[in-house]
Amino acid sequence: MAASRIVIENCAIATVDAHDTEYPSGHVVVAGNRIESVGPGPAPAGLDGVARRVDGSGHLLTPGLVNTHHHFYQWITRGLATDSNLFDWLVALYPTWARIDEPMVRAAAQGSLAMMARGGVTTATDHHYVYPRGAGDLSGAVIGAATETGVRFTLARGSMDRGASDGGLPPDFAVETLDEALAATEETVDRYHDASPGAMTQVAVAPCSPFSISTELLKRGAELARRKGVRLHTHGSETREEEQFCKELFGMGPTDYFESTGWLGSDVWMAHCVHMNDSDIAAFGRTGTGVAHCPSSNARLAAGIARVPDMLAAGVPVGLGVDGTASNESGELHTELRNALLINRLGAHRESALTARQALRLGTYGGARVLGRQSEIGSIEAGKLADLVLWRMDTLAHSSIADPVAALVLGAPAPVTLSLVDGRAVVEDGHLTRVDEDTVARSARAQAQRLARLAADA
Numbered sequence: 001m002a003a004s005r006i007v008i009e010n011c012a013i014a015t016v017d018a019h020d021t022e023y024p025s026g027h028v029v030v031a032g033n034r035i036e037s038v039g040p041g042p043a044p045a046g047l048d049g050v051a052r053r054v055d056g057s058g059h060l061l062t063p064g065l066v067n068t069h070h071h072f073y074q075w076i077t078r079g080l081a082t083d084s085n086l087f088d089w090l091v092a093l094y095p096t097w098a099r100i101d102e103p104m105v106r107a108a109a110q111g112s113l114a115m116m117a118r119g120g121v122t123t124a125t126d127h128h129y130v131y132p133r134g135a136g137d138l139s140g141a142v143i144g145a146a147t148e149t150g151v152r153f154t155l156a157r158g159s160m161d162r163g164a165s166d167g168g169l170p171p172d173f174a175v176e177t178l179d180e181a182l183a184a185t186e187e188t189v190d191r192y193h194d195a196s197p198g199a200m201t202q203v204a205v206a207p208c209s210p211f212s213i214s215t216e217l218l219k220r221g222a223e224l225a226r227r228k229g230v231r232l233h234t235h236g237s238e239t240r241e242e243e244q245f246c247k248e249l250f251g252m253g254p255t256d257y258f259e260s261t262g263w264l265g266s267d268v269w270m271a272h273c274v275h276m277n278d279s280d281i282a283a284f285g286r287t288g289t290g291v292a293h294c295p296s297s298n299a300r301l302a303a304g305i306a307r308v309p310d311m312l313a314a315g316v317p318v319g320l321g322v323d324g325t326a327s328n329e330s331g332e333l334h335t336e337l338r339n340a341l342l343i344n345r346l347g348a349h350r351e352s353a354l355t356a357r358q359a360l361r362l363g364t365y366g367g368a369r370v371l372g373r374q375s376e377i378g379s380i381e382a383g384k385l386a387d388l389v390l391w392r393m394d395t396l397a398h399s400s401i402a403d404p405v406a407a408l409v410l411g412a413p414a415p416v417t418l419s420l421v422d423g424r425a426v427v428e429d430g431h432l433t434r435v436d437e438d439t440v441a442r443s444a445r446a447q448a449q450r451l452a453r454l455a456a457d458a
């Protein structure tokens, strides 16, 4: 039996293919979990097995958004230390974060995922690195939440082995030993990583950041990832203080330190990369190391402006990230398209920094490339996986904006009429199809209150 088809037609389409092909009014045919065809005008007549026909009049169809950096657990610690820089914010929050457990992480992951999926994210990433002793199966809780929501997912299995007694920020009971971190990461890869085409769940090796981990964990983490054939992720060059820290401790800046530990390569992506000089950017370009650009979080924590136009000119793969919602309370990715454009125009390149189409590319194909999945997702092309978002453009917010791509990037957050992941509806008429938003909101609030009480009592 042929796969059943979904036809979406009469909508504007931004394919984000290599030529930025767009159709003012076009169609997409989905067969099973893949895109069968895309083109101008209505869908071909006489298609068999059409299970659903969507009239996309007044809408823009784009590839699903790809989020490349997040910390789901922070969903239940939003709105704290709101006027601090990164270091002071970390100092303020670690005593609370150290007390997370499995029910809290499950509720926080459900909240993070629901918020992103409702706003057009079809592929999500969670960099989870806080594994307090006795906290339960935190990786399983996060992966379970992603499966329930229906989005494609990468768990970046994080770790920290530099607790307070080694000069790190987190309390000792919230960090793992080097051997525990490596063993648990390997176990997570073995248990959950799906290397097959069209995978819904993947795992990356992701020690937290240079100032919370040992050099040995970085080196052996890289070896583990390459032995297993999975990707590598961490935070890099986020603040000036981190640059100072690396220079004092290792006698070199963060990028040189990463290179010395095996952490530059086409299988690596790093969050932030704000404080990079020309030779750092050239090293990323030469090695194909990817960047998760998190403009809202960088602004919230006063970290600075990442040099995205220079990175793109150097051939660096760049995607977008929400980052944890303790430093970006909105938790949405579609607003990061706008913030990436606006914040980069405040940098050296001014109005030529990023176009609306480049911003959309960062949030779709760029993210796919950063996750090593650009042959499968990130653009609307025949043969790719059917991860698609139909944005409503005919309401008060957008109906008078001349160009639908500009409307999506520069306008108010657009409502999602339909979001498909792997050919299945995850959002219909602005609401999640698989999970109840009110239930998720209630349990996130209850777990946030529980965590606040535990932290206050400690």
Ligand SMILES: [Zn+2]
Pocket: 069, 070, 071, 127, 235, 271, 323, 324
């Ligand atoms: Zn982060």
